[in-house]
Amino acid sequence: MKTLLAGTFAFLALFIVQTSAQAQSLEGSVSVGHAPLPDANVTLWQTNGLNGPEQLNVTTTKADGSFSFKQFDAISAQGSFYLLVTAQENKNLLLLSVLGTEFPEKAVVNELTTVASVFTHAQFLKDHKLVGTPLGLSIAARNTPNLVDPATGTWGDALLDPLNSTQSTTLAKLNTMASLLTAYALSKDLDWTGTYQDQVDATPADKTAARTTLDVAVTLARAPWQNAEQIFKLFETAYPMKEGLLRRPAPFQPYLQYAPDDFALVLRFAGGGTYAPGRLAIDAQGNVWSGQNWMPGSQSSVVHNIGGGLTKLAPDGTALSPPITGFTGQRVDGVGWGTGVDQTGIWVAALNSTISKFDFDGNLIGTEKDADLTGQLGELMGVATAPNGDVWIADGSKDQLVHFPGGDTKQGKLVQVEGLKSPFGIAVDAENRVWVSNSQSNTVLRFPADDPSAVESYSVGTGVRGVALDSSGNLWVASLLDVGAEPPAIPAGTPIMKQFELLAKSMEKQLVGGESSGVVSLISPSGEQVHPKGFNGDGKINVPWGVSVDGHDDVWLGNFGGRGVALLAGVKRSDEMLDVDPGDVVHIFQSGSIQMVTDVAIDPAGNVWLANNWNDAEVVVSDDPSRPSSTWAGGTGIAVIYGAAKPVETPVMGPVTVPVQ
Numbered sequence: 077m078k079t080l081l082a083g084t085f086a087f088l089a090l091f092i093v094q095t096s097a098q099a100q101s102l103e104g105s106v107s108v109g110h111a112p113l114p115d116a117n118v119t120l121w122q123t124n125g126l127n128g129p130e131q132l133n134v135t136t137t138k139a140d141g142s143f144s145f146k147q148f149d150a151i152s153a154q155g156s157f158y159l160l161v162t163a164q165e166n167k168n169l170l171l172l173s174v175l176g177t178e179f180p181e182k183a184v185v186n187e188l189t190t191v192a193s194v195f196t197h198a199q200f201l202k203d204h205k206l207v208g209t210p211l212g213l214s215i216a217a218r219n220t221p222n223l224v225d226p227a228t229g230t231w232g233d234a235l236l237d238p239l240n241s242t243q244s245t246t247l248a249k250l251n252t253m254a255s256l257l258t259a260y261a262l263s264k265d266l267d268w269t270g271t272y273q274d275q276v277d278a279t280p281a282d283k284t285a286a287r288t289t290l291d292v293a294v295t296l297a298r299a300p301w302q303n304a305e306q307i308f309k310l311f312e313t314a315y316p317m318k319e320g321l322l323r324r325p326a327p328f329q330p331y332l333q334y335a336p337d338d339f340a341l342v343l344r345f346a347g348g349g350t351y352a353p354g355r356l357a358i359d360a361q362g363n364v365w366s367g368q369n370w371m372p373g374s375q376s377s378v379v380h381n382i383g384g385g386l387t388k389l390a391p392d393g394t395a396l397s398p399p400i401t402g403f404t405g406q407r408v409d410g411v412g413w414g415t416g417v418d419q420t421g422i423w424v425a426a427l428n429s430t431i432s433k434f435d436f437d438g439n440l441i442g443t444e445k446d447a448d449l450t451g452q453l454g455e456l457m458g459v460a461t462a463p464n465g466d467v468w469i470a471d472g473s474k475d476q477l478v479h480f481p482g483g484d485t486k487q488g489k490l491v492q493v494e495g496l497k498s499p500f501g502i503a504v505d506a507e508n509r510v511w512v513s514n515s516q517s518n519t520v521l522r523f524p525a526d527d528p529s530a531v532e533s534y535s536v537g538t539g540v541r542g543v544a545l546d547s548s549g550n551l552w553v554a555s556l557l558d559v560g561a562e563p564p565a566i567p568a569g570t571p572i573m574k575q576f577e578l579l580a581k582s583m584e585k586q587l588v589g590g591e592s593s594g595v596v597s598l599i600s601p602s603g604e605q606v607h608p609k610g611f612n613g614d615g616k617i618n619v620p621w622g623v624s625v626d627g628h629d630d631v632w633l634g635n636f637g638g639r640g641v642a643l644l645a646g647v648k649r650s651d652e653m654l655d656v657d658p659g660d661v662v663h664i665f666q667s668g669s670i671q672m673v674t675d676v677a678i679d680p681a682g683n684v685w686l687a688n689n690w691n692d693a694e695v696v697v698s699d700d701p702s703r704p705s706s707t708w709a710g711g712t713g714i715a716v717i718y719g720a721a722k723p724v725e726t727p728v729m730g731p732v733t734v735p736v737q
Contacts, residue, residue, distance in 0.1 A: 102145040104183035105137075106161050107229070108169065109258040109327045112141025116169075117162045118185070120145055124155030125210035132157075154210060156217035158193065160290075161185050168269070169261040170204065170288035175226050176217045184229025187254035188328065190293055192224035192232070195341045198297035198719030199682035204290060208681075209735045212723050215362045215681035218392040219718065222343055223250060234393060239344045239713060244668035249339050251328035252311055253296070257289045258327050259314035272310050275303040297719055301338035301663040308335040337666065344669035344688070344715040348387045348395030349402025352376070352710030353687035355458075355622065356677035357417040358726040359436060362391035364677070364685050365422050367411025370710050372400050377709040378577040379699050383410020386424050388438060389714060391679065397438060405432045405440030412572055413500060413542075413674075416459030417727040418467065418483050425456030425469045427572055431478065433485055442485030449478065449488055455572045460502035460510070463730035466525065468510055470499035472572050477502075477512065479525075493528045495521050498566075498575065501543040503551065504730050505601070511551055513540035515575070516566055520553055520599065536597040537610050538563045539579070542622035542675065545731040546629040546646060549601035554620035554633060556583070556594050559609050580697045583619065586637045587672075587693040592618035596633060596644060598658055611659030617642055622675030622687070627722030627734040630662070632684055634673040640666040641676055641686055641717065665720075671711040678724045680735050684717040 102120070106113040116137045123129035137143045156177045163169040173189035174197060194201065197216045200208035208216075220226065222234035231247065234240060241247050256272065263269050276292045296302070311331070315324040324331065352369035359365065368384025370376035385402030389395055397403050407430050414425030421441060422434040431453070433442035444450060454474030461467055467480040477491040477499065493512070500515035508525045518538040523531040537555025544552050556579070557563065564582035566575050585591040594617055595610025611617070619637030626632060629646035645653075645660040656662075665684075672690035679685060688711025695701045695709040725733040 102179070102181065102183060104143055104159070104185065105141045106143065106171065106185045107141055108171075108187065108261055112139070113137055113161070113163060114139045114141060115164050117164065118143045119160045120157065121160065121206070122155050122157050123206040123213060125208050125213045128207055129205050156206070156213055158206060159183060159185050160204065166261060168288055170290040172290055173226050174206075174217050174220045176221065177214060180227045182227050184227070186229045187257040187289075188224045188231075188250065189226055189229055190257060190290065191250055191253045192220050194290065194293040195297045195718045196220045196223065196681070198294065199723055201294050209723070211362060212680040212682070212735060215391040215679060215683070216719070218390075219681070219683065222392060223341060223718075234343050234345070239346060240669060243344070244342060245332060245336060246341050246343060246667070246669070248330050248332045249336060249341060251326070251330060252308070252332045253293070253339055254328045255315065255326040255331060256307070256311055257293060260292060261289050263314065268310065268313060272307070275306045275310065296339055300340040300720065304338050305335040307339070308332060338663060340665055340667070340720060341718045342665070342667040342669045342715055343393065343718075344713040345389055345393035345395070346713035347399060348389065348397035349385050349400055350387045350395065350713055351384055352689055353387070353674070353714055354411055354689060355413045355415045355675045356685055356687050356714070357415045357422070358677050358679050358685070358728075359417045359422070360419060360726060362679050362681070362726065363396070363436070364389040364391070364679070364714060365415055365417060366687060366714060367408070367415040367424050367426070368402060369410060369412065369689065373707055375701070375706040377696050377698060377701065378573045378580065379697065381410065381573060383408070383427060386411065386415070386422065386434060386438070393714075393716065403434060403438035405434065407443070408432055412455070412472070413457040414459050414469065416461050416467065418461040418465060418729060419727070420483055423459045423461070423467055423469070425459050427455045429453040429455060431456065431469065431485070431488070444485070444488060446485040447480075447488030449490070452490060453478070454569075457499065457515075457572070458501045460504050461727060461729045462504035462508065462525070463506060464508060466504065468502050468504060470502055470512060472498050472500060472515065473569055475499065475568070491528050493521060493523060493531055495519065495531060495533055500541055503543045503545050505545055505549050505551075506731055507549075511543055513543050513553060515540060516563060518555070518559070518563075520551070522603075532603065534599055534603065534605065535559070537561070537595040541620070542634070544623040544625050544631070546625045547731050547733065548629070548647065549731055550647060551599045552623045552625065552631050553597040553599065554594070554623050555597065555610065556619050556621070558593055558595055558612070561593065577697055580693060583637070586619050592616075592637065594618060594620045594637070596620055596623070596631070596659060606658060611644065613642065613644070613661035616661050616664050621673065624676045624678055625732040626678045626682070627724045627732065629732070630721070632676040632678065632721065634676050634686065635664060636672050636674060636689070638664065638666075639672055640664050640670055641673055641684065643720075665717055667715070669713075669715045678721045680723045680726055682719050682721045682723045684721050686715050686717070687711070688713055688715060
C-alpha cells in the first residue's frame with residue numbers, strides 16, 4: 077500500500093510541475109481540407125478525470141483560420157487540455173485536438189488531429205466531452221502525439237518511425253479517415269453523407285438526428301471493423317481517379333489503395349531490450365512490462381539462443397529499460413511466460429531457474445534465494461498475482477508450483493499438486509482458488525489455495541496455454557490444439573525451448589502451411605463448461621496463446637498462428653445482443669506491425685498491447701538458418717491497437733476489474 081500511495085503522489089506531483097511551467101497563452105490555426113476555416117468557434121477545455129471537463133476560454137478564428145487565447149487559468153494541477161472547433165455555417169463540422177498535459181505554445185486543429193485524438197480517447201468521449209479516470213485520460217493524451225503532433229497538425233514521430241510508416245497501413249488508414257472527414261464535412265452530396273453516416277454507425281442506437289465529423293469518428297474508432305469495405309468504397313467515390321492522373325485528389329496522402337479489414341490504428345514500439353516478448357503485464361501507472369525470450373541481435377531460436385531480460389515501456393511506448401539486455405539484475409537469462417506485476421513490484425520467473433522481483437525502476441529487490449529455493453527449481457513459466465497479494469509461479473519443467481504468501485520473497489515455498497504436467501498459465505479467482513493450465517496435456521486444474529490436495533481437473537483443448545478470469549469469475553482458456561487432439565511426444569522434464577522446438581515442428585502446417593487448430597474454452601465459477609468442444613471461430617482462431625479480458629468482459633486473444641489478435645464476445649456482450657453467443661469471434665485484427673502474438677494486455681485507457689513473440693517460424697526451428705534472416709526468429713517489438721477495448725484496472729490481480737471513476 078505504501079508503494080501504491082507513493083506512486084500516486086509521484087503521479088500528482090508530475091502534473092503539478094508540468095502545470096507550473098505551462099504558458100498561459102496559445103496561438104493556433106484551424107483548417108479543413110488544408111484550407112483555413114474562418115469564423116469558427118474554438119473552445120479550450122481541461123479535463124482532470126475527477127470533476128469532468130471544464131471550459132477555460134472561447135474564441136473565434138480569423139479569416140486565415142488563426143486564433144489565440146490570452147491569459148487563462150487551468151482548473152487543476154492535473155489533467156489534459158483539448159480544443160473543440162465548431163463551424164458556424166456547417167453543423168456537420170466538429171473538430172478535436174487533444175493537446176496533452178503539457179500545454180503547447182502553438183496548436184493546429186484539423187482532420188488528422190481529430191482522428192488521432194478520437195482513436196486514443198475512444199473510450200472517454202461522451203457527448204463531445206472527455207470523461208474518464210485521471211490515469212486513463214493521461215495515458216490517452218500521452219499517446220495522441222504518437223499519431224499526430226498537436227503543435228503542427230501533422231504526423232507524429234512514432235508514426236513516422238520506419239517500424240510503422242513503411243511496415244503497416246496505419247499511416248494510410250489515418251490519412252484515409254481524415255480525408256473521409258473532409259468529405260463528410262464539405263460534401264454537398266446528401267446521399268453520400270447519409271450513406272457514410274449509416275455505414276459508420278455500428279448499431280441503430282448510435283444514430284441521432286445530427287451527426288458531426290466528431291460523432292462519426294468516435295463511432296468508427298469504437299468498432300473500426302464495422303463496414304470497413306463499404307466505407308472504403310465511399311472514400312473511392314468521394315475522391316475518384318481522374319483521367320490522366322495517377323493519384324486520387326484526397327487531401328491527405330498516402331491513402332489506402334485497397335479495402336481494409338478494419339480501420340484500427342496500430343503502432344509498434346521497440347528498444348529497451350525488446351525482442352521476442354513472451355507475456356505482458358501492466359502496472360498501476362500504465363507502464364508495460366515484459367520478459368523477453370531472447371536477446372536482440374543474438375541470432376537466437378529454439379535451437380540455439382541467448383536469453384533476454386525484462387523490458388519496460390512507458391504508457392506511450394517509450395522504452396524505459398536498458399537497450400539490448402533490458403533489466404536483468406545480473407541473473408535473468410531468458411523469460412518465457414514468467415512476467416507478473418503486483419502493487420509492490422515486477423516478478424520475473426526465468427528459464428534459467430531464477431525468480432527475481434524488481435521495483436518499478438528496474439532494481440532487483442528479491443530472489444528465490446531469500447526463501448532458500450536455490451537448486452530446487454526448474455524452468456519457470458506463468459506468474460499469477462492474487463487479489464490477496466499472494467504470488468504463484470508455475471515450474472514448467474519440474475511439474476510443481478511456487479507460492480509466495482503476500483508477495484514476500486522470504487516466504488516462498490514449493491507446492492506439489494497432483495496432475496501437473498508442464499504447468500504454464502496461472503490465475504487466482506476471488507475465492508482464492510488457483511487455476512493452472514497444463515501445457516503438455518489437455519487439462520486445467522483448480523484447487524483452494526490453502527488445500528492443494530483438493531484438486532479438480534477440467535478437460536479442454538490439448539496444449540493448454542493462457543488463462544484469464546472475467547469480472548464474474550468465468551475462466552477463459554486458450555489451447556494450441558483442438559479437443560481430443562494428440563499432443564506431440566515430449567518427454568517429462570524436457571527443457572522449455574526444446575518443448576517449443578518439438579511443438580513447432582509438429583505444428584508446421586498450422587504455423588506456415590495455412591491450416592488452423594486450437595480452441596478457446598470457457599469454464600464457469602461452478603465448474604460448468606459452456607461449450608465442451610471449445611470455440612474455434614469457424615477456423616479463424618489458429619494456435620491461440622495468451623488471453624486477456626477487458627472492462628466489458630470481452631476476450632482478447634493472442635492468435636499466434638494467425639499472426640493477429642482475436643476479439644471474442646464475452647458473457648456480457650452475449651447477454652446484450654441476441655445474435656451473439658459467448659466465444660463468437662467479433663473480429664480478427666491483423667497488421668504489418670503484428671507478427672506471431674503470444675500475449676495481449678489491456679491498459680486503463682482501453683489500448684490493446686500485444687507481444688510479437690515470433691516472426692519467421694522457419695528460422696525459429698532451423699539449426700543452420702540463412703544468415704541474412706538469422707535474426708528474424710523472434711518478433712520485433714510490442715504493438716498497440718489504440719482505444720479498441722474497454723479500460724481495465726491495472727495491475728490485473730485475479731478477475732478483471734473496471735477502473736473506478
